[in-house]
Amino acid sequence: MASAILGILLVLVPLLLSAEAQARGNLTLGNSLTANDQNSPLLSLSGEFAFGFRKMGQGAHLLAIWFEMIEEKTIVWSVNGDDLAPEGSKVQLTANRGLVLTDPRGRELWSSNLNATGLAYAAMLDTGNFILASASHVNSWDSFSRPTDTILPTQQLDLDAVVRARYYEMNYSNGRFIFRLQTNGNLVLYAIPTPLVVSDAYWATGTRGNGFRLIFNQSGQVYLTDRNGKLLNKVTSEEVPTSVFYQRAILEYDGVFRQYIHPKMANSSSGWAMVWSMVFPSPFKYMHEYEPRYWY
Incomplete structure (x- = not known):
C-alpha cells in the first residue's frame, strides 16, 4: 500500500510542479492558454500581474493583462474587446506570427501580427509589460509599445x-x-x-x-x-x-x-x-x- 501511494505521489508531484512553473513562468513556443474556468493565467514572477482570459459574461472572454494581487483584478491592457472570445478559445505562441487568438472552430480573432523568426517564449513581466522574445532574450513584440x-x-x-x-x-x-x-x-x-x-x-x-x-x-x-x-x-x-x-x-x-x-x-x-x-x-x-x- 505504501509503495502504491508513493508511486501516485511520484506521478502527481511533477505534474503539480509543472503547472505551477507554467503559471508563474514563460509561455513557450507552441503552448497555449484556454478561455475556460479551469485554465490559469500566466503570472509575472512577483505574482502582481497576470496575462490570460477574463470572463466578461456568459461564455465570453477578453484576452487581457490585469493587476492580480488586488481584489478588483483591474485590467490594464486588452485586445479583443470588439470580438470577445467564446468559451474554449485559445491564444497560442507560434513561431512566425507570435500570439494568435482563435475560437473553438479555428477562426482567428486576433494576432500580434508578427513576421519574425527565432521566437522562443512569451513572458509576463513584473512591470506589467508582456513580451515575446527569442532564446537570446531579444524582444520582438511587447504590450507596452501597443x-x-x-x-x-x-x-x-x-x-x-x-x-x-x-x-x-x-x-x-x-x-x-x-x-x-x-x-x-x-x-x-x-x-x-x-x-x-x-x-x-x-x-x-x-x-x-x-x-x-x-x-x-x-x-x-x-x-x-x-x-x-x-x-x-x-x-x-x-x-x-x-x-x-x-x-x-x-x-x-x-x-x-x-x-x-x-x-x-x-x-x-x-x-x-x-x-x-x-x-x-x-x-x-x-x-x-x-x-x-x-x-x-
Whole structure:
C-alpha cells in the first residue's frame, strides 16, 4: 500500500510542479492558454500581474493583462474587446506570427501580427509589460509599445503612439476618445465622432516640432520630453512611491485622463484612489489656441 501511494505521489508531484512553473513562468513556443474556468493565467514572477482570459459574461472572454494581487483584478491592457472570445478559445505562441487568438472552430480573432523568426517564449513581466522574445532574450513584440487605454510606471510612448479609451466602463471595444503623441511632437486629446471623422483636439501640449517621448516614471509622474530628454511638459506632477502603491494612468470612456493609486499592503480593502485628473468643461469645448490647422 505504501509503495502504491508513493508511486501516485511520484506521478502527481511533477505534474503539480509543472503547472505551477507554467503559471508563474514563460509561455513557450507552441503552448497555449484556454478561455475556460479551469485554465490559469500566466503570472509575472512577483505574482502582481497576470496575462490570460477574463470572463466578461456568459461564455465570453477578453484576452487581457490585469493587476492580480488586488481584489478588483483591474485590467490594464486588452485586445479583443470588439470580438470577445467564446468559451474554449485559445491564444497560442507560434513561431512566425507570435500570439494568435482563435475560437473553438479555428477562426482567428486576433494576432500580434508578427513576421519574425527565432521566437522562443512569451513572458509576463513584473512591470506589467508582456513580451515575446527569442532564446537570446531579444524582444520582438511587447504590450507596452501597443497600449490600449492605460499606461503604467516605467512605460514610455514614442512618436505616433496612441492610447484609446474603451467604449464604456465594462465594454472594452474601441471608444470615442484618443490620447496621441503625434509625429509632429504635439501630445493631444481628441474625440472621434465616427470611425472616419476626427474632431478638433480638446487638449494639447503645444509642443509641435519638439515633443518626442511620453514617460511614466517610477515616481508616478507622467511627462513629455524632447529628443535629448529635456522636460517639455508635465502631464501629471504627483510623486507616488511605486514601492507602496500600484499605479495606473487611464484615458477613461468619458474622455478624461486620470491617474489612480492602490495600496500594495496585503489584505488591503481599499480601492483605487484618484490622485490626478484633467478637468474639462461639459460638453467639451474644443481648444484652438495651439495651431488650429495642424493637429493631425
